[in-house]
Amino acid sequence: METELYERIEEGLKVKQREIMEFLETTPETEKDICLGNDEHCVENHLHVIETSLEKIDDQTLGICVICHGYVDSKYLEMDYTASVCLDHYSAEERRRLESELELSQVVQRALLPQRMPNIAGVELAAFSRPSEIIGGDYFDFFQFRDGTQGLVIADVSGHGVSAGMLMSSLQTAIRTMAPETDSPAEILERINRFYIHNIKFDTFVTVFLARFDPTNLTLTYANAGHNPPAVTRKGNSDINWLRPTAPAIGLAEEFHPRMESVVFSEGDSLLLYTDGVTEVLNINNEQFGQDRLAELVQKNADLTPPDLLQILRQAVSTFGGNRPLVDDATMIALKISS
Numbered sequence: 001m002e003t004e005l006y007e008r009i010e011e012g013l014k015v016k017q018r019e020i021m022e023f024l025e026t027t028p029e030t031e032k033d034i035c036l037g038n039d040e041h042c043v044e045n046h047l048h049v050i051e052t053s054l055e056k057i058d059d060q061t062l063g064i065c066v067i068c069h070g071y072v073d074s075k076y077l078e079m080d081y082t083a084s085v086c087l088d089h090y091s092a093e094e095r096r097r098l099e100s101e102l103e104l105s106q107v108v109q110r111a112l113l114p115q116r117m118p119n120i121a122g123v124e125l126a127a128f129s130r131p132s133e134i135i136g137g138d139y140f141d142f143f144q145f146r147d148g149t150q151g152l153v154i155a156d157v158s159g160h161g162v163s164a165g166m167l168m169s170s171l172q173t174a175i176r177t178m179a180p181e182t183d184s185p186a187e188i189l190e191r192i193n194r195f196y197i198h199n200i201k202f203d204t205f206v207t208v209f210l211a212r213f214d215p216t217n218l219t220l221t222y223a224n225a226g227h228n229p230p231a232v233t234r235k236g237n238s239d240i241n242w243l244r245p246t247a248p249a250i251g252l253a254e255e256f257h258p259r260m261e262s263v264v265f266s267e268g269d270s271l272l273l274y275t276d277g278v279t280e281v282l283n284i285n286n287e288q289f290g291q292d293r294l295a296e297l298v299q300k301n302a303d304l305t306p307p308d309l310l311q312i313l314r315q316a317v318s319t320f321g322g323n324r325p326l327v328d329d330a331t332m333i334a335l336k337i338s339s
């Protein structure tokens with residue numbers, strides 16, 4: 001195996017290791033719950049896999065095939081640093097899956113596609129996204145699943161500047177590539193996690209809320225990988241139903257099987273999706289805007305149309321932050337069932 005590849009993998013793994021440890025150390029317990037979906041062992045397993053791989057790099061045994069003792073293909077090892085069997089020993093079906101993952105690794109390097117707002121029958125929709133100059137990595141998109149139902153995603157990439165932006169664009173491409181082949185939000189997240197977690201090129205984690213909306217029965221089916229819980233409000237009822245995480249954030253956990261949940265909407269109900277750049281805006285006393293203030297505003301303005309609601313929320317967040325420039329990206333999407 002070339003020393004250069006070992007060095008590149010070692011460097012990538014150390015960055016990943018640092019990211020995960022920082023996450024575990026700096027995230028308050030209450031938020032860790034949201035981020036991890038009560039699945040801390042998964043993250044520890046991931047750290048263990050990274051440590052074992054670093055040891056193998058030391059003994060120069062990383063990437064040696066356990067069957068024939070030759071080296072696995074370096075392209076394959078770069079995509080999955082835990083690879084320990086040559087492609088030759090796989091069944092035709094397993095090879096197809098791995099090859100499609102290799103293909104995905106090439107696809108995700110390509111450029112960002114333009115975003116557009118969809119027309120969804122019976123749904124009013126508005127979105128707002130303000131990238132910050134300092135940290136970048138919010139992303140939202142609309143797309144179609146295989147069965148023609150509407151897909152929507154909102155995501156937040158941890159990390160900074162250019163690399164977060166690249167990860168965001170690769171995530172968009174990955175989702176758009178996979179969605180036409182499936183009807184399952186969980187399957188897409190599972191595949192993306194498998195790809196991100198063992199790929200040395202991706203050294204950070206991402207929170208993703210991915211959903212499928214069927215306009216014929218007004219049902220939203222979703223999987224939430226560690227993302228801030230979207231808020232559902234019912235017409236004539238001030239309680240908020242938070243769509244809490246059903247899995248850890250992407251890129252943190254080795255074992256990753258997101259649970260899918262569904263919400264059935266009726267006329268006049270609404271949904272608000274947002275990133276932590278909204279709730280984590282600080283005022284001059286260093287207090288966060290927080291989920292409670294957001295909830296209060298959503299409840300108070302439940303009758304408004306999505307564009308008007310977003311206008312009010314933007315104004316409130318900006319006033320709270322003392323009209324200073326944003327430190328983090330802020331993104332919000334509001335939907336309302338109109339008929």
Ligand SMILES: [Zn+2]
Pocket residue numbers: 065066067068069070085086088089
């Ligand atoms: Zn082999």
